[in-house]
Amino acid sequence: xxxxxxxxxxxxxxxxxxxxxxxxxxxxxxxxxxxxxxxxxxxxxxxxxxxxxxxxxxxxxxxxxxxxxxxxxxxxxxxxxxxxxxxxxxxxxxxxxxxxxxxxxxxxxxxxxxxxxxxxxxxxxxxxxxxxxxxxxxxxxxxxxxxxxxxxxxxxxxxxxxxxxxxxxxxxxxxxxxxxxxxxxxxxxxxxxxxxxxxxxxxxxxxxxxxxxxxxxxxxxxxxxxxxxxxxxxxxxxxxxxxxxxxxxxxxxxxxxxxxxxxxxxxxxxxxxxxxxxxxxxxxxxxxxxxxxxxxxxxxxxxxxxxxxxxxxxxxxxxxxxxxxxxxxxxxxxxxxxxxxxxxxxxxxxxxxxxxxxxxxxxxxxxxxxxxxxxxxxxxxxxxxxxxxxxxxxxx
Amino acid sequence: xxxxxxxxxxxxxxxxxxxxxxxxxxxxxxxxxxxxxxxxxxxxxxxxxxxxxxxxxxxxxxxxxxxxxxxxxxxxxxxxxxxxx
Numbered sequence: 001x002x003x004x005x006x007x008x009x010x011x012x013x014x015x016x017x018x019x020x021x022x023x024x025x026x027x028x029x030x031x032x033x034x035x036x037x038x039x040x041x042x043x044x045x046x047x048x049x050x051x052x053x054x055x056x057x058x059x060x061x062x063x064x065x066x067x068x069x070x071x072x073x074x075x076x077x078x079x080x081x082x083x084x085x086x087x088x089x090x091x092x093x094x095x096x097x098x099x100x101x102x103x104x105x106x107x108x109x110x111x112x113x114x115x116x117x118x119x120x121x122x123x124x125x126x127x128x129x130x131x132x133x134x135x136x137x138x139x140x141x142x143x144x145x146x147x148x149x150x151x152x153x154x155x156x157x158x159x160x161x162x163x164x165x166x167x168x169x170x171x172x173x174x175x176x177x178x179x180x181x182x183x184x185x186x187x188x189x190x191x192x193x194x195x196x197x198x199x200x201x202x203x204x205x206x207x208x209x210x211x212x213x214x215x216x217x218x219x220x221x222x223x224x225x226x227x228x229x230x231x232x233x234x235x236x237x238x239x240x241x242x243x244x245x246x247x248x249x250x251x252x253x254x255x256x257x258x259x260x261x262x263x264x265x266x267x268x269x270x271x272x273x274x275x276x277x278x279x280x281x282x283x284x285x286x287x288x289x290x291x292x293x294x295x296x297x298x299x300x301x302x303x304x305x306x307x308x309x310x311x312x313x314x315x316x317x318x319x320x321x322x323x324x325x326x327x328x329x330x331x332x333x334x335x336x337x338x339x340x341x342x343x344x345x346x347x348x349x350x351x352x353x354x355x356x357x358x359x360x361x362x363x364x365x366x367x368x369x370x371x372x373x374x375x376x377x378x379x380x381x382x383x384x385x386x387x388x389x390x391x392x393x394x395x396x
Numbered sequence: 397x398x399x400x401x402x403x404x405x406x407x408x409x410x411x412x413x414x415x416x417x418x419x420x421x422x423x424x425x426x427x428x429x430x431x432x433x434x435x436x437x438x439x440x441x442x443x444x445x446x447x448x449x450x451x452x453x454x455x456x457x458x459x460x461x462x463x464x465x466x467x468x469x470x471x472x473x474x475x476x477x478x479x480x481x
Binding site: 004078079080081082084097098101103104105107112113114115116341 | 445450477
């Protein structure tokens with residue numbers, strides 16, 4: 001059921017923007033109770049809601065395949081039913097279920113074995129590998145599909161490796177709704193160069209397509225009293241690689257904001273230059289599509305019992321334009337007080353337009369966007385279910 | 397045998413009641429899967445365990461073991477157990 005949502009113009013559309021190709025942004029919103037697609041007009045001023053899709057399903061993420069511009073994958077489960085992946089090749093008009101969704105290998109007799117509770121993260125593979133996708137699950141597991149998401153195979157180099165299993169811990173060692181394997185990143189220069197992160201278990205890199213992996217933990221802080229050499233106690237929240245410089249990665253971690261410039265293997269804590277009263281704790285991390293010095297975060301209160309709400313009830317995005325040396329508060333249009341928002345690790349993203357559009361969804365079901373890289377914000381939608389993930393894609 | 401299907405699984409069967417055959421519950425579930433691809437994994441995990449919020453009754457008695465023998469005249473009821481919020 002589609003309906004139009006119109007917001008007042010943030011600023012007048014200039015002649016130069018009218019001359020741009022008629023590309024349109026679609027925002028893919030995954031929630032605890034279904035998925036919605038928001039189709040923007042060319043100026044990203046008005047948004048048409050398409051949804052709900054899968055009403056009542058827990059949708060962890062919806063991702064459009066940038067290699068064909070029309071295939072959508074949705075990671076789904078329900079309160080009762082096991083996890084699956086739905087696939088659409090017509091932008092969500094029809095959906096078909098995966099024949100073999102991500103599932104761990106059958107354990108030998110006598111072993112309890114693990115079962116996927118939900119697929120959490122979906123990443124299309126390299127441009128040279130059409131139909132290849134990666135998936136991260138909870139409990140933590142890595143999977144790959146070579147047929148566009150129809151069937152999925154486990155990476156035994158992670159899922160069954162004794163060292164990695166030890167680093168993962170048990171299902172009780174992770175985030176409240178289960179430990180996640182997330183932030184699966186493919187180097188655009190090399191399809192065999194991969195990274196992933198685990199909500200409990202650190203950051204890992206492979207240069208051989210996933211046959212072998214190396215932890216990348218140097219420079220990362222951990223909770224006081226723990227051994228930073230132990231991957232188990234590392235809690236990366238979200239990692240992004242800069243499209244304009246794949247040697248640069250940014251990370252929002254349980255213990256701060258970091259930047260890594262390869263070939264160095266040491267993360268630098270760039271969140272120390274954030275205002276002290278705000279801190280550098282949060283979940284999402286967003287990078288600029290064309291400027292590797294620019295990134296955005298959504299800080300949350302990480303003190304005392306870890307409230308994970310906007311500090312002092314005053315939500316704001318913070319941007320750096322110089323690789324983390326300094327940060328700028330961006331809150332124009334956002335509530336000035338009494339807004340205790342939480343934004344999950346997958347629930348903030350950017351588009352590829354110029355200027356970049358930024359988008360985030362709250363656990364209280366509000367979808368916000370900025371058409372000018374965060375200078376001014378407007379609410380696209382309210383009253384949605386708890387938002388788990390926000391992705392964008394460009395349609396031509 | 398008759399199989400009663402809960403509302404959560406009717407996107408597969410498109411009906412509340414269907415038929416399956418098999419000498420055990422495991423075999424009947426394999427038969428259901430062949431008729432309705434995908435339905436088994438939503439109920440049974442990859443370690444062959446009945447999922448946490450699924451219950452299966454045979455002639456009114458809850459069954460926890462997939463090796464449970466079945467007769468053609470048995471009635472299997474699949475229930476979505478409480479899982480709210």
